[in-house]
Amino acid sequence: MPPFAANYPEFDVTVADVENRSVILVVEDEESYQDALNIGLTVEGFVVVGATNIAQARQLMVSAKPDLVLLDIMLPDGSGIDYCRELYDSTRTPVIMVTARSSEVDVVLGLEIGAADYVTKPFRLRELIARIRAVLRRPLANTDEEVVTFGDLRIDFVRRTVIRRGEEIELSRKEFDLLALFASRLGQVVTREVCLDTLWWGLELSDTRTLDTHVKRLRQKIENDPANPRHLITIRGVGFRLDP
Numbered sequence: 001m002p003p004f005a006a007n008y009p010e011f012d013v014t015v016a017d018v019e020n021r022s023v024i025l026v027v028e029d030e031e032s033y034q035d036a037l038n039i040g041l042t043v044e045g046f047v048v049v050g051a052t053n054i055a056q057a058r059q060l061m062v063s064a065k066p067d068l069v070l071l072d073i074m075l076p077d078g079s080g081i082d083y084c085r086e087l088y089d090s091t092r093t094p095v096i097m098v099t100a101r102s103s104e105v106d107v108v109l110g111l112e113i114g115a116a117d118y119v120t121k122p123f124r125l126r127e128l129i130a131r132i133r134a135v136l137r138r139p140l141a142n143t144d145e146e147v148v149t150f151g152d153l154r155i156d157f158v159r160r161t162v163i164r165r166g167e168e169i170e171l172s173r174k175e176f177d178l179l180a181l182f183a184s185r186l187g188q189v190v191t192r193e194v195c196l197d198t199l200w201w202g203l204e205l206s207d208t209r210t211l212d213t214h215v216k217r218l219r220q221k222i223e224n225d226p227a228n229p230r231h232l233i234t235i236r237g238v239g240f241r242l243d244p
């Protein structure tokens with residue numbers, strides 16, 4: 001087996017064309033993890049491209065167009081946390097952070113860096129693969145529409161902006177992500193479970209105040225009469241539905 005990273009800077013489109021398999025960019029500088037991930041993910045049917053630093057990862061984001069990035073935090077040329085933020089601002093590719101210490105988990109959870117999920121070393125491959133599949137199934141990563149327009153709202157998924165009556169309204173990252181989740185399933189019920197699973201991974205289902213707070217704030221920003229919402233409807237005991 002060739003060394004993990006040395007072969008990949010030359011990576012071109014041919015590998016990505018293989019039978020629509022999902023391409024995973026693994027950004028990892030520890031050889032033992034590189035090998036395990038390369039073999040384990042390939043066996044599971046993914047196309048794996050590897051970078052050992054952030055500079056290589058930036059190149060591969062362009063040349064390999066990965067469907068998902070698995071991102072280590074301590075990298076030789078910078079912090080995975082900063083790079084995750086950079087990816088979040090510039091692409092729609094989901095990122096799973098790989099943390100080595102519990103202090104890093106706190107950072108990943110505490111800051112809104114835009115990671116789709118995280119795993120802690122040492123992790124079990126089976127668990128990681130389950131999380132990768134779950135993230136790849138999420139609508140935010142796969143929405144083909146770039147813009148959704150209804151009522152007096154225009155939601156731009158690429159620019160991450162919401163225009164209301166010609167004026168941009170200010171939303172936090174989480175507020176935007178939540179609205180985008182609803183908008184990606186316009187007219188369909190999105191369960192509380194899916195909301196929490198998509199945006200607040202790790203949060204217990206019973207602790208849903210955060211979700212309710214975000215829904216309330218969204219209503220204040222997008223509804224004419226937030227107390228009697230016309231678009232963002234509560235389906236009692238189930239979840240929410242965004243009506244056009």
Ligand code: CA
Binds near residue numbers: 073074
């Ligand atoms: Ca590392």
